[in-house]
Amino acid sequence: MRFKFEIGCVLVLLAAFIFTQSGINRFYYFAGFAILQYVMISTAWNILGGYGGYINFGTAGFLGVGSYTAVAMIEFYSAGIVEQIIVAGIIAGVIGLSIGFFTLRLKGVYFAIATLALAIVLETFVNNWDYVGGAAGVSILPPRTPELLGIAIVDRKGGAIFNNNKEFLFFLMAFLAILSVWVARTIEKGKLGRGLNAIKDNEEAAECMGVPTLRLKLTATVISGALMGMAGAVFPSYLTFVDPPTAFNLEFAINSLAMPMIGGTFTWIGPVVGSILLGTVQQVAIVTISSELNLLIIGVLLVFFVTVAPQGIVGWFMKKNK
């Protein structure tokens, strides 16, 4: 079967849809949304970080840009969420391109610090941009009965596809997450992926062999950034409130790094595994242990996995089954 993976994707999407139609406790949509968002973010990060070896510390910057593009569009003309996502993706991609132009000539650690600097600069700009609320933040009211192409998507009284905005957002996030995984896998198996790996192993050698390193790195950065921007765009509608510290939170940068690493950075499955595992642990911890011990658990988990399973969980499984 040629399109085994694609069929698998559709099946998972279908499962997500059925999940939203079941009358299950709404808490699972919230937790699920958070986890799926991280699946997308980790996968996006891994395209540049795992395949190419260029560590991006500025994940929060791209996410924040996505979120605030969405906010600006809502303020401007009450844009629908699909438009927000597309435009946010484009803008984040453009930012990825421009920052890539300047910093991809730098190696390793310099690139990482430059991305961190970028995130801070972006956050400062947003802080001073009063149209989207500036540092004070802004409240977003989601539309009561949104429609897409004339079909009612959400209606609390029934008669639409979803009963509740959160179910819709959950499904949307599932769709985006699956999309990003598909993109990552396609890259991994194709020329771009091989080129990125060559760069990761030894960039000079790759250049000597004629690999167009700058072009490949830029492509990866643009795709990675665009996906992150799209993930960020859904955020304001989910939270109904955004302010710069939330949109540009350091937690995103840390998790987008930790999750692929725990899962395994060399394949598309790694970030998925890592984000589902760490994401679930975090969500559960918030509503159970719920105290400063949360942080302790994450810290210990991080140290543990990174010490015991150097190639991530996936790598560990693979080694066991050689």
Add this chain to the structure above:
Amino acid sequence: MTRFLKSRMRGAIVVSLFAAAFTLTTAFSPVAQAKDTIKIGFSMALTGALAGGGKQALEGMKIWRDDINAKGGMLGRQVEFKYYDDQTNPKNVPGIYAKLLDIDKVDFIVSGYGTNLIAPAMPVAIDRDVVFMGLFGMNNNKKWKYEKYFQILPAGPEPAVGFSSNWFKAIETFKPKTIALLAADAEFARNLKEGAIINAKRAGLEIVYNQNYPPKTADFTPIVRAVNSKKPDIFYIASYPNGSAGLVRAIAEVGTDAMAVGGGMVGLQFSGLMAGLGPNLNGILNYDFYVPEPTMALYPGAADLIKRYQNKVKTEGLKTDALGYYLVPWAYAYLDILGQAVNAVGKIDHDAIAKYIHKTEFTSVVGKVAFGDNGEWTTSRTIVVQYQNIKNNDLNQFAQPGVRKIMYPEDIKTGTTKLFNSLR
């Protein structure tokens, strides 16, 4: 890298992960609780930036719970709390309230501490159509216009403006002409400054400086000098704890000719900072909610509540604010009002409870409370205090009257506003 996992292997990993994930979450769902308790659920900032206030608030809330249970509880049933740490991160809030309402099946929800932590819970509350009491949030209901939301913050119907209106009255005695405004780049401070600007314009003041500073600023001396170069009569500051401390220090070091300094400096009400800054605070004119001055007997029970809190901190060795003036009475009050309303209505009917709260003037530890249409207080009762007679860094002097004299409102004042530099 291009090593294929056998599809069965891949499938096994993913399936087992999902199974583990699902089991984890369901395993932590609480078993059926004792039937006869009333559960109140909320998120609270126990770690993160607002934890200093959040932890105080939680202790105040626990004292209320113990008090009401001693009197027979709510509707004859004992009250029980179910709360989670939101880590001062708004992102965690919706999930927490969804769990509280849908899985923990709490009977009532109240908010966490602070505008940003209340905002993401609004749609969840609205969706479930439940009464929602808010603690120290500004204008959370402005866009939603939810009729079951009520707020404990004595700022009045227009919170941002009402917050500082008393402060501007207190400085009228100096007949000022110019004003400099500085705010932290964060929600509460920015809102305060916007309100202050409106008040300043109403008072006919000319704005000679209007800037924000990033929350991580380490050194404020350049900012204070820049303000001084404009020679303002009034220096209004809206800041968060670390900024408040930094500015008080910087002003002590650089000096200023302004006639009045202060306004909306959060954190100066916290014990750690009061003791740490000591005499540098003399002359600062700031907002406050409750201080140990004799005229505050207007708040029946507040003094007693604070004593109990202070004892609790000592005896249980709690790592929270030693004095508890800032949040404890209000955290007690927002639950107290809910409790009074529920007991008056006689059953768990959120519509009826909301209507009752709207039309009633409550008597609580923070005095008389009445709510307007948008859930905010009908009158502004922020008090204005001036720090005076601080001799050293001893915390105990702040627990006595005479150090934070009340300048406004008129009916409870214990001192007159003096020029900033005359007190240093």
Add this chain to the structure above:
Amino acid sequence: MEFTELLLNALLAGIMLGGFFAALAIGLSICFGLLDTVNIAHPTIIVGAAFCTFLLNDVFGIDPIIAGILITPLFFILGLGIYSLYYQFFEKQSAEALRGLAFFFGLLFIAEVVMIMTFGVDHRLVSAPYIGNSYTAVLAGMEFAIPYRLLAAFVVASAMAIGLQLYLNKSFFGRATSAVHQDMMALSLMGVDPVMVKRVAFALGLSTCGLAGALMIIVIPIEPAVGRFFIGNVFAIVVLGGLGSISGTLIAAFILGIAESVVSTFFGPSWAPAVSFAILLGVLAFKPTGLFGSGDTR
């Protein structure tokens, strides 16, 4: 005339502030700049030292700077321990930098939680006779005021930087440290155990946290999570100055301090972070190894 006074004061304040930043970054300059260990927990360890200083000051009334000196050996030992762990699990297997990074992230969280559980989340300050006062002078009709707490930071930081630079240049271990950064194999061929050199160097870098922590609590109020504010700053300073150069770090710290001070004074403090980091990006665009970095860009 007033403009000049304002400008000069801003420059002066900027240099003092730069001194403070330098104190925070100098340990990292060794750990990260010379040894390639991405110790992202560095600012949080400094906060830990700040709390220790607070304890000594609160309970025994010891002057903060003296307290800082007293706890320095503690952090040296801590550094030895952390590096041994790090070496055992990561460096020995030449793991990629990313894994070491995760280790230090984990350390950051663990340290923060320990502080929250021990000290609580409230803000702390120290008191000393010179805090809250400034040194004033009138020169050419212009008034200058330097707060003592920033002056203290500047003096101590400069002393640390000069001391470390001398150590690296003159002492055996110091030169071995620079050598291990350049060529580990050659060093071991000369009979020196590179691992021990690195361990001592890392411990040295971490020992600066003692004094840096004391300075931190003198300059700003602290609480357990405050270290996160400085992560961006300290790494930016080390990178801007160039990896491997202590004097570079010092100068970079001054540049960023002055930038923040001048922008705050004349353009509005809100823009200060953007300007500081834009400077970093700008420098990296033209000189990818930082101002004084050695040619090795790995």
